[in-house]
Amino acid sequence: MSNQTEQPPDEWDVVSRCLHWLSAIWIFALIGLGLVMVNMIQASGLKFELYQFHKSYGFLFGSLLIIRVLWKLFTQRPKTVGNSLMNFVSRANQLLMLFLLILLVASGYAMASLSIIPIPINIFGWNVPTLLMPDMVMEQTATAVHQYIAFGLITLVLIHSGSALFHHFILKDRTLKRMLIK
Amino acid sequence: MADLNLSQHLTYSRATIMLLVRLLLCAAAAALTLSAAKGRSNWVIDPKKTKISFAVDATGWPKTIGVFHDFDGKIIVDFDKPRQSRVTFTVRTGSVDVGSDLLAALIRSSAFFNSEKFPEATFASTEIEKTSAKTVRVTGNMTVLGVTHPETFDVLVVAGLAEKGRLGYKAVGTFSRSKYGMTTGIPVIDDAVGIEITTEQYEQSN
Numbered sequence: 581m582s583n584q585t586e587q588p589p590d591e592w593d594v595v596s597r598c599l600h601w602l603s604a605i606w607i608f609a610l611i612g613l614g615l616v617m618v619n620m621i622q623a624s625g626l627k628f629e630l631y632q633f634h635k636s637y638g639f640l641f642g643s644l645l646i647i648r649v650l651w652k653l654f655t656q657r658p659k660t661v662g663n664s665l666m667n668f669v670s671r672a673n674q675l676l677m678l679f680l681l682i683l684l685v686a687s688g689y690a691m692a693s694l695s696i697i698p699i700p701i702n703i704f705g706w707n708v709p710t711l712l713m714p715d716m717v718m719e720q721t722a723t724a725v726h727q728y729i730a731f732g733l734i735t736l737v738l739i740h741s742g743s744a745l746f747h748h749f750i751l752k753d754r755t756l757k758r759m760l761i762k
Numbered sequence: 763m764a765d766l767n768l769s770q771h772l773t774y775s776r777a778t779i780m781l782l783v784r785l786l787l788c789a790a791a792a793a794l795t796l797s798a799a800k801g802r803s804n805w806v807i808d809p810k811k812t813k814i815s816f817a818v819d820a821t822g823w824p825k826t827i828g829v830f831h832d833f834d835g836k837i838i839v840d841f842d843k844p845r846q847s848r849v850t851f852t853v854r855t856g857s858v859d860v861g862s863d864l865l866a867a868l869i870r871s872s873a874f875f876n877s878e879k880f881p882e883a884t885f886a887s888t889e890i891e892k893t894s895a896k897t898v899r900v901t902g903n904m905t906v907l908g909v910t911h912p913e914t915f916d917v918l919v920v921a922g923l924a925e926k927g928r929l930g931y932k933a934v935g936t937f938s939r940s941k942y943g944m945t946t947g948i949p950v951i952d953d954a955v956g957i958e959i960t961t962e963q964y965e966q967s968n
Contacts, residue, residue, distance in 0.1 A: 620824065621824055622824050623824060623861065624823060624824045624825065624826040624827070624860065624861070624862075624865070625826075625860045625861030625862030625865050625866075626861065626862060627823070627824060628862050628864060628865040628868075629862050629864050629865070632864050696946075696947055696950060697868075697873070697946060697947040697950065697951065698873050698946070699868060716950065
């Protein structure tokens, strides 16, 4: 904040970069785990453990998301690279990803809260309070929402990372480099 | 000659007596064996060769199969009057094992077995009827969560056990857990719970 000039910086600040890549790893792990656990057709016990892990780390991801949004609100984006259409699409995609991530965490929390089987979200021994009354139909809706949003997010992540690689290898600009942790 | 005849006679007699003695011993041994098999006798379950398991299905979830590690069981077998045989089983519900500590903790919790308040589930037979040469139907009182209801198990007598002088059984049954007040998760988790017990008994020596 000491160097507050009109001119936006050339690169992302180090905290934004760290938050970006931490989120990326977290999202990959949770989506991967989600796909594996949902499709498991054997080993009820292991499947149960994976679900609880997914719930705990999903809820923790929600905290990371809040920190990230707050950080975004109080820091400047770097100078844009590329034409205005590209910038519009990438910006729209980023905001949409953020929106879907919030919905993903919210629907996941709703699923755990609405479940007619009382299994708390446990974070290092602390049970996250549930704010919703158990409801089977609502839980099914939340589950469907969680699933569709996850697939939507996968699509957006592919566009986002594909574009980053396009910038880096085809356009050979600084888009990806300014987000890398050096 | 007479001496020889006499001695021969004596020899035969001795042989006859020995034979008789042997026969008697054999008969006594047979009688002992029979007495072990016939009449009333107490049989203790061998925990190493006993498995008490349950299976419950749930929507969109693989069948959950669990075993109990801590249990007791006793069988009084009356070979003459099979109807007067008795079976009792006690299972410590806290010893449930489903291949996951987290899931076992949920099953032990007040949502299901409430093991802290109701540490034991029991079964005591009230009626045993022979249904075929190798099968019996055991009806009895099952107590879960402090609630008692009659339940029926079909029991198959298992032949060809590795160790002699033992009895082997395989019992199967299904019960509705809601009858005992265990309603959590219905209908996502089935109300019907299958039970399978495979066990081997040896006779109590006293």
